[in-house]
Amino acid sequence: MSGRPSTLPITLGELMRIQPLSDTDAHLFDPARPVEQVVLAETFDRLRRCPPHVLVVLHDEAATGGWSLAAALHLAWERNLSAVVVSRTVAGSSSAALAERLHMSLIVIDADPIDVALQLAGQVSAPAAARALRQARLAEQLAEQTGIRGVLGVLNRELRPVSVALVLGEMVLAGQAAALVDRGPVKQVEIAVSAPGERSAARLVAAVPVPGLAVDQVESLLKLARPSVLAAWAQSRLDAAGRAAHEQAAFELLRHLSHSPPAEPAEIEVEVPSWTGELGWEVGRANRTVWLAPVRPGGVPSAEVTHLVRAAWQRGHASWPLIAEGDGWLSWHSGADPDDTSALRRALAGFRDSAAAHGLVAGVGRAHDGIAGLMRSVAEARLAAHVAREGGPTTVQWFDQVGASAALAWLPTTEIAQVADLCLADLMAARDRDALVQTVLAVLDCGGSLSQASARLGVHRNTVLARLTRARQLGLTFEDPGQRLALHVICYALASLEPLSSAGTVESTP
Known part of the structure; x- marks a missing residue:
């Protein structure tokens, strides 16, 4: 980009963002239509001599009543004019309907048509100055916003029909997801949004319809919005960090309370502290926990990943906590009916795209009452999440369906495989x-059923026999009762860690 102001003709949509047209009633057919000239038409003869791409302001004889406006709209359509501007005293509902049928833009004003025409003529003759005025107006609106959603709302409203989103990786943090969709003739514009020293930069992404606003104009407006986005994003991250620290400390205190011995043997349930209400928690009710975990554990997640996961999980469920725990995160839903899982299922469905993007699985515990019940549900959800890893990213495993196989999830498969090497x-x-x-x-x-094993593996029974013979020769003497359990565990651990590498083998079902 050269950095010089654009000399392209101003568009109808741009004129509608600044005075004198910003406060008018408009029925726009094509906001991207260029406006190359403004004509104050006092007669129909003057209207007939207008070249294409003219914005005509009706006055005097050409604006004496509904019939004259209808005739003017027909002439504007024939002459391929950009829009017709008329006083409110002349326009009516029938005029708007006619303009819509003719695909002609109609703008209704309250001010004096002569004054409006003079202002518009100055703006059309100096498009760079008009765009600077629009940028100043946009800057004022952006400065009034304190949140990311507010900033993106202003951008999408002012740049319509351009879609704008704040994106980090492939995740939309705010704005319209349509900005990332390659649908129709559009040109994507990207502006980096990052604070000094940040490793993962967000981007403002805009999908500009073609033909439509010039790409350099959209780029300049996105650059204008960048400081407001940075300020709002920094504030939101500070707020989120403060909330996360508060939730983390509160959960640890609840865990401590659940492990504290009761004062008297009869006191089984721990009384719910009053401060949990300040966080919006209702842990005195039935609590069902969700444990989110990466398919392949990689230690404690980074603060950036935790921020993204929290934003995605709490979208639409802002009161639900998200606690960083070990290599994953836990959350829970509290309700009066322990069997009602509808809200939780909706949250998991809405989180599916984020789970795929970050390679996460989810384990869901059962619903239990009170603080002790919450901690029990946490343990169940963690077990279920370990089992869910066998299904790959986006897998959701409910503890009710796990059963005794949950014990296998805790086997130290890596250590067992090392034993197998010896x-x-x-x-x-x-x-x-x-x-x-x-x-x-x-x-x-x-x-020990060979027929069932061959059906499970999808191979012939003789193939199973041949493999068993070779396995015995290599030390897998599983017929020995004293060795069977140990070899079964070793085979399970190796199968969990080692993918089938040979193209001639058949995948087994978990």
């Missing part, structure tokens, strides 16, 4: 190790 060295060195491990695991899971 006690089953021949097997671990074999090229067909994956197929052998999957086959032995399937046979053990099926109680």
Whole structure:
């Protein structure tokens, strides 16, 4: 971009954003229509001599009544004019309907037509000055906003039909998601929004219809909005950080209370502290916990990822907490009916795209009353989340459906695989190790039934027999009752860690 002011003709939509037209009633057909000239038409003869792309202001003989406006609209349509401006005393509902049928823009004013025409003529003749005036007006509106949504709301209103969004990675933090959708002839404009020293930069993204506003004009307005976005975003992150710290401390205190011995044996339930109400928590009711966790644990998540996950999870559920815990996050929903899961299911459905973007799974505990019940639901949700990892990103596992298999989720599979390297060295060195491990695991899971194992693996029974023979030769003597349980656990651990690498093998069902 050259940085010089645009000399392109001003558009009808741009004129509608500044005085004298910003406070008028308008029925716009095409805001992107260029306006190359303004004509004050006092007669129909003058109207007939107007070239295309003219904004005509009707006055005197050409604006004496409804019939004259109807005739003027027909002439404007024939001459391919940009818009017709007329006094409110002349326009009526029938005029608006006629303009809509003719696909002609009609602007209704209260001020004197001559004064309006003079102001518009000055703006059209000096488009750069008019755009500077628009930028000044936009800057005033942006300065009045204190939140990201307010800033993006102003941008989308002022740049309509351009869609604008604040984006971090592939996640829309605020604005219109349509800015990221490649639909129709559009040109995307991106402006980096980041504070000094930040590793992950957000972007203002705008989808500019083509033809429409000039891309450089949209870019200049986005740059104008960048300081307001930065200030609002910084404030929101400070507010979110303060809220997160408050929630984290409150949850740890609740956990401490749940583990404290009761004063008397009869006191089983811990009294809910009054300060939980300040956070909007209703932990005295039935609490059902959700545990969000990455498919592949990688230690404590970064503050940036936690900020994104919190924003996505609390979208539409601002009162729901999100507590960073270990390698994941926990939240819960409190309600009077422990069997009502509708709100939680809606939240999980709305979070699916974010779970896919960050590679997350979710575990859901059962509903339990009070603080002790909340902590029990937390433990259940964490177990369910570990089981959900077997299903890959976006998998949701409810503890009610897990059963005893939850114990397998806590097996130290990495350590068990290291043991296999020592006690089953021949097997671990074999090229067909994956197929052998999957086959032995399937046979053990099926109680020794070769037919069931072959059906599960999708291979012939003779193939299963051949693999079992080779597995025995490599040390997998699973027929020995004293070795069966240990080998079953080893095969489970290896299957959990090792993907099938051979194209000739068949995936087994979990």
